[in-house]
Amino acid sequence: MSETITIRVLRYDPDKDAEPRFEDFIVPYRDEWVVLDALAYIKEALDPSLAYRGSCHMAVCGSCGMMINRQPKLACHSFIRDYRGQLVTVEPLDHFPIERDLIVDQDDFIEKLTSLYPYLVTEHDKPLSEGPNLQSPAELAAFRPFTQCINCLLCYAACPQVAINEAFVGPAALAIAHRYNKDSRDSGEELRSEVTDSHHGVWDCTFVGACSEVCPKNVDPAAAIQRTKISASFRWLKERLLPGGTS
Amino acid sequence: MTRRPYVRPLHPHWWLRDRRQFLYILREGTSVFVGLYSAILMDGLIRLAQGRAAWESYLAALSSPLGVTVQVICLAFTIFHAVTWFGVTPKAMPPLLVKGEPIPARTIIRGHFILWAVLSLAVLLVLGG
Numbered sequence: 001m002s003e004t005i006t007i008r009v010l011r012y013d014p015d016k017d018a019e020p021r022f023e024d025f026i027v028p029y030r031d032e033w034v035v036l037d038a039l040a041y042i043k044e045a046l047d048p049s050l051a052y053r054g055s056c057h058m059a060v061c062g063s064c065g066m067m068i069n070r071q072p073k074l075a076c077h078s079f080i081r082d083y084r085g086q087l088v089t090v091e092p093l094d095h096f097p098i099e100r101d102l103i104v105d106q107d108d109f110i111e112k113l114t115s116l117y118p119y120l121v122t123e124h125d126k127p128l129s130e131g132p133n134l135q136s137p138a139e140l141a142a143f144r145p146f147t148q149c150i151n152c153l154l155c156y157a158a159c160p161q162v163a164i165n166e167a168f169v170g171p172a173a174l175a176i177a178h179r180y181n182k183d184s185r186d187s188g189e190e191l192r193s194e195v196t197d198s199h200h201g202v203w204d205c206t207f208v209g210a211c212s213e214v215c216p217k218n219v220d221p222a223a224a225i226q227r228t229k230i231s232a233s234f235r236w237l238k239e240r241l242l243p244g245g246t247s
Numbered sequence: 248m249t250r251r252p253y254v255r256p257l258h259p260h261w262w263l264r265d266r267r268q269f270l271y272i273l274r275e276g277t278s279v280f281v282g283l284y285s286a287i288l289m290d291g292l293i294r295l296a297q298g299r300a301a302w303e304s305y306l307a308a309l310s311s312p313l314g315v316t317v318q319v320i321c322l323a324f325t326i327f328h329a330v331t332w333f334g335v336t337p338k339a340m341p342p343l344l345v346k347g348e349p350i351p352a353r354t355i356i357r358g359h360f361i362l363w364a365v366l367s368l369a370v371l372l373v374l375g376g
Contacts, residue, residue: 014251070265097252105252138347160268163257208271209335223338230341 004028005080007038009050010091012098020098022089023047029080035090036064036075039102052102059216062150065157066102067091072157072214093157109153112169115195116177121188139184146179146224148217155211155221161204168204169195171211171221178224181231189231197232205229274331280324287317333359 004026012020025046027038036054043050054064057076064075069089080088096104126133155171156162162170177196181189195201205225212222262268287309294305308314336359337352344350 012253014249014253020253020255094255097254099250099252138344141344141347141349142342158267160261160271163261206275207335207339208268209338210267210271212338213267220338222335226339227341230339 006087008087008089011101014100031081033080034076035068035078035080038080051100060150062152065093065152065154067094072154074152074216077216093153095157095162113173116173116192117188118176120186121191123187133185135184143179143182146175146219149176149219150217154214158210158214160208161206165204167200169201174202174228175219175221175224178228193235196228197235202228202232277324277328280321281328284321
């Protein structure tokens with residue numbers, strides 16, 4: 001632990017601070033350390049009041065999303081050695097209210113996600129005696145990449161539409177809706193279309209593509225949203241062209 | 248302990264602070280030039296309908312130094328616009344499966360460039376011939 005790095009952390013204590021402020025910490029580090037390790041070091045050795053989220057340390061739980069040198073990243077996926085010789089600035093995720101230090105308020109996202117029925121919606125309960133729901137490899141391939149979302153919210157921090165329009169449902173929630181819509185066991189697409197097809201659903205997306213670039217799990221929300229735009233357009237046409245289409 | 252979430256204001260130059268956001272705004276901005284060139288072409292149709300003298304003054308305006316400059320700028324921005332949109336096309340399409348495997352994004356993008364080249368060549372041959 002001979003080398004040190006300066007970590008500049010955005011601090012905000014709602015009891016004391018009128019607005020956030022930066023604080024620098026000099027952290028000795030090992031080659032295998034990630035930014036999350038540096039934050040743990042700060043909390044244990046330098047300032048126990050530092051607040052941040054983190055858990056699995058292996059890009060699975062999605063808790064440690066933050067802005068690292070202005071890029072949305074998982075702190076557990078960002079090696080300090082890659083920033084050698086630089087100042088590392090760590091801020092809470094952009095486009096979310098700051099609760100305390102590096103912790104953001106995710107309530108708005110949770111509400112948006114919940115409005116999209118993020119689970120398998122089935123028309124009838126199937127008795128266990130009928131056995132499992134089988135899927136072919138092609139049916140699985142249709143939605144599998146979108147199951148990888150860990151709700152880390154890096155895509156929300158990358159999206160300029162989320163920044164300028166807080167009503168936009170946003171990338172991850174729409175990707176998760178697409179994941180269930182494309183699942184052969186699900187029949188909730190009509191229910192979800194109330195939100196996905198609305199103005200603040202897919203149509204607020206201007207196809208920037210930043211969400212897919214920053215996704216640590218290669219989920220590709222931009223693709224999910226564009227494909228939902230196609231389905232939404234067909235639904236819109238069907239409602240107007242087919243007799244009895246409006247329900 | 249108080250709960251007082253702080254909302255950070257959006258930086259006034261947010262799209263200049265990040266390369267990704269800058270390229271997005273540039274892509275959107277180039278559509279102005281695509282529109283401008285479409286307007287120039289529409290104007291050509293109107294002039295053509297007005298008769299020979301109007302059409303020839305339109306051609307003269309296009310061949311003037313200013314006309315050529317505007318067209319070169321429009322061409323450059325239209326190429327940028329087209330290239331950026333070709334790049335994101337695979338995301339806008341439902342996955343195309345061949346023998347159960349999705350066609351790689353790179354192949355779809357290349358397909359667009361090849362089609363573009365073929366169509367441009369066909370237009371040149373038709374007009375040249």
